[in-house]
Amino acid sequence: MCYDRYLAICYALRYAAIINSKNSLYLVSFSWIFSCFLMSSELIIIFQMEFCGSNVIDHYFCDITEILKISTSYNTILLWEDFVVSLLSVYLSFLLIVASYICIFFTILKISSMSGRKKAFSTCSSHLLVVCVYYGTLIAIYMVPSGDNAQNDNKFKSLIYTVLTPLINPIVYSLRNREILESIKTLMYKYVRAEK
Template sequence: MWCWHNFVKERNVTAVTEFFLIGFEGSQDLRVFLFFLLMVAYSGTICGNLLIITLVSSNKNLHTPMYFFISQLSISDILLTTDIVPNILHILLNNGGKISFFRCMIQFYFFCVSITFECLLLAVMSYDRYVAICNPLRYASIMTSAQCVKLAAMCWMVGFTIILSDTISISMLRFCGSNVINHLFCDLVPLLAISCSDVFIIQLELYILSFPGAIIPSTVIILSYINIVSTILRISSSTGRQKAFSTCSSHLTVVSIFYWTLLSVYVFPTQEKSSTTGKVLSLLYTVLTPFINPIIYSLRNKDIKKAVQKTRWKQILNFP
């Protein structure tokens, strides 16, 4: 009984109830510049992705598997940026900012859910392109509306489920030393860095969860594009090859940017990186990628352009 009382007392004394996020250290002019830059990017992200969601839902010509998955990607991008960017803006204005332990865990959870969902969805989209190019005669029977909804729901369910166990494990760590996080938001590496608990179990759990959340989706993407490229190369006419490749070029661009930014932060050696470099790289996949995704899909897609023009004409004709 005495031991339990002292254990509880020790936990109460050393428990961290809030964290302090440093953000970017620098002059006020630099922080104000970054504030307006991120504000513009955030506004563009919300408007661009909402535009795609609206166009896909309101135009029958866009009621296809590819555009349905693109709209799901837009939902994920809105969730990611809304979870991260507003708090970064607050930190930039105040030269750092406090965040409660509970809010930190919530931010970490939805951040990881968005990243995991995007990994899974990009794999599903690569499979969709594989079926469209390598097995076009069976495309309509394989990628039905019901099947697309099931695949998207499965991606969301897997993301919410596996990240929940990870977040619970992170929340059970002891943070008995400094509560200062030298980062822009509650990310995995900064949280583990200030924890005074043994993180071996957490790292083992992360390794196991990386299989359904990252490794398997990456494998699906690689195998899909190996088959896609081999099929395209067998097409006799150059026009046919160009047309086949154009159907997956936007998706391939998004995949390349997304995985390059993730690998640069979490996989490549970090010993030589400064804290500022790590923060800038983290902005690439939390701010830049969601911002440019709708640009890539709209600028390189004739159907999206037609839907925008059709919507404009409707507004002009209905204007009183």
């Protein structure tokens, strides 16, 4: 999505030639293959681990830190591998998104008309909001040191990036649609009139 917005604003005239069905298929295929490759290496190590004690994971899903808590195996290799996978998948993608938005921001500043700037920024603002919520909670979980009540805090933060982000994604993007906005305004107007 970020690459799409970058091309749409920074290379508007070449957008249709670059984003065609063939290149879109390449981008999606690369994302799937890259993530499967990164995760398969961790899964091989996890399947070789021993779990002799409790099998209760105190979390919403099988997060790697929770799996390591109940494992009785030597897990330093997995911790280092998880660090490398996090760098490649989370932090590298976050840096690419930040770099593309910096380029987008400078391109928007070069637009002479105020209405053009407003339109260009509105096409990016919804994606930027979702990215900030998603990566903000990821970084808060995996980069910020844990406190006394870390287990419950991490559960709540995990809930934000696993449930809230996919939930607000269609809402945020559909609010840019004029027909949906008009429908919402009409419903609110009818509701307010009915209350009076």
